[in-house]
Amino acid sequence: MGQSVNVVAKHSSNPEILRFEINRSLTGMGHERYRSLDDIVLDRPVDRLARRLIEHGGVDGVHVNSSVITVDLGGGYVGEGLQQIIEDLFRFYPDAPDGAADADAPAEPEVAAEEPPVVQEPLADDEAELREAPEAAAATGSSEFEAPAEAPAEAPDPDRPDDETTPVD
Numbered sequence: 001m002g003q004s005v006n007v008v009a010k011h012s013s014n015p016e017i018l019r020f021e022i023n024r025s026l027t028g029m030g031h032e033r034y035r036s037l038d039d040i041v042l043d044r045p046v047d048r049l050a051r052r053l054i055e056h057g058g059v060d061g062v063h064v065n066s067s068v069i070t071v072d073l074g075g076g077y078v079g080e081g082l083q084q085i086i087e088d089l090f091r092f093y094p095d096a097p098d099g100a101a102d103a104d105a106p107a108e109p110e111v112a113a114e115e116p117p118v119v120q121e122p123l124a125d126d127e128a129e130l131r132e133a134p135e136a137a138a139a140t141g142s143s144e145f146e147a148p149a150e151a152p153a154e155a156p157d158p159d160r161p162d163d164e165t166t167p168v169d
Contacts, residue, residue, distance in 0.1 A: 002091035
């Protein structure tokens with residue numbers, strides 16, 4: 001469980017120094033230096049990584065700047081296994097491949113959520129009519145669920161010449 005860190009190992013011109021570039025920042029824009037386990041006082045991801053690297057053995061110091069980890073090797077050590085430690089920093093089950101820990105966990109039974117029953121109210125007469133004949137609603141320009149409104153009585157139009165109230169020129 002967790003996600004692996006992508007790591008690219010870079011060798012320097014000094015064989016006692018290894019450099020690792022990772023796909024996430026551990027320190028922001030700051031620097032962290034560790035020469036021994038006594039230098040590690042907090043429990044941030046960068047501190048946990050330094051603790052694991054130093055406890056692995058053969059490491060004299062760790063320097064982390066954002067996403068670049070520099071490891072000082074000691075005693076002829078070549079850094080075997082350090083890349084794996086960095087890759088597993090955010091994995092809770094380092095021996096299992098990604099997603100395998102989820103498959104081993106016992107499945108919890110699914111509980112179906114109860115939905116409230118749908119109560120259907122009786123339809124009014126005009127709503128029932130519109131559901132049976134939706135074309136009537138389309139003809140009146142109303143939606144299929146609203147009753148057609150009665151047209152208001154028209155007032156005489158002063159622009160129409162056939163109106164009795166309009167003077168003819």
